[in-house]
Amino acid sequence: MTTRLTGILASVTFFLAVLCGLAFLGTAVTHMLDDGAVCVQTDFWRNASLGPDGLPVGEGVKASSSAARLCQDDPSVGQRAADLGGRLPWLLFGALALLLFSRLLKAVLLRGPFTDVVAHRLTLLGWSVAVGTPLAGLVVGWSQSWLVGSMAPIVGSGPTLSGPLVLVLAGLAAVIMGRIMREGVRMREDLEGTI
Template sequence: MNTRLTSVLTSVTFALAVLCGIVFLGTGVTHLLDDGAVCVRTEFWHNASLGDALPVGEGVKVSSSTTRMCQDSPSAGQRAADLGGQLPWLLFGALALLLFSRMLETVRREGPFTEAVARRLSVLGWFVAVGTPLAGLVAGWSRSWLVGSMAPMVGSGPTVSGPQVLVLAGLAAVVMAKIMREGVRMREDLEGTI
């Protein structure tokens, strides 16, 4: 096992996790201190030719392509919904990278085929499998609510956004962890009989 490469990868993933965490905190703080407009994209009117008679709320500006709406003086709820569309994925990314970094650190310390690595891989897999739809639901719901607050006539329910294919990657990691755990047990049994 190339521990030098594993050490570099561990450091890089930990640095990326910290960077995502800083971006998460920075986005939250700067967004709370910002008093500018809040904008959201929607595909609701994408194929419509409604002209200037769009059913939007007071103070909402709609771009000429009718896919972008901006609220000049947003309410606290609109500002929170705008933030809710961005922060879940930053938090998810930071935590997933942190879990991956911890798994690599365990690989570096103990080797790749150990019970501890299998356990960390399982935790990472379950986090990705459950966290992906959860982050997508929070981000999608926030975006849907924001669109509904700017255009009350548009009734769209909560949506799930983001790369939901990551659920499969998370489940694959859980399966691999189970296979690794069985391999570790078989090796221990074999070593015990020799």
């Protein structure tokens, strides 16, 4: 029963990883080929007075201070790419994390839960989550900051770190558990060697 459930979970996570990867590629292609407006929301501009004596905005930019929203009707390639920088990193991060989790579950199915391969894959998944979460958050923050700066040329909100940063703790916990499992595997091998 547990083996069947682990196999189903491994298949589902692999399917979700492929789905996230396809969403990543589809979003990138369709968004770069789109000719619509690019909008960004920032709390830095909320309730600012816009107009002749207020904060300046770039040419062709529609600004709403109450919604803290800036929209560029005819965006440049750089602005369109920066808008993608606010969406794609999390899709790529999700696809990678799900793929690594699927490989971990397959190793559990093929070799058992307390093996060196499983410990190694758990550690790899942990490091990927612990490093990937802030990295994706920084890319999203930098992209949004650059996009705001390109639409309102004086000062933007500055780069921010976005996303569920609690995942860093989960990733570090997985790294620690992988190390503990690796030591347990070595102790078991030493014990089997002495008997």
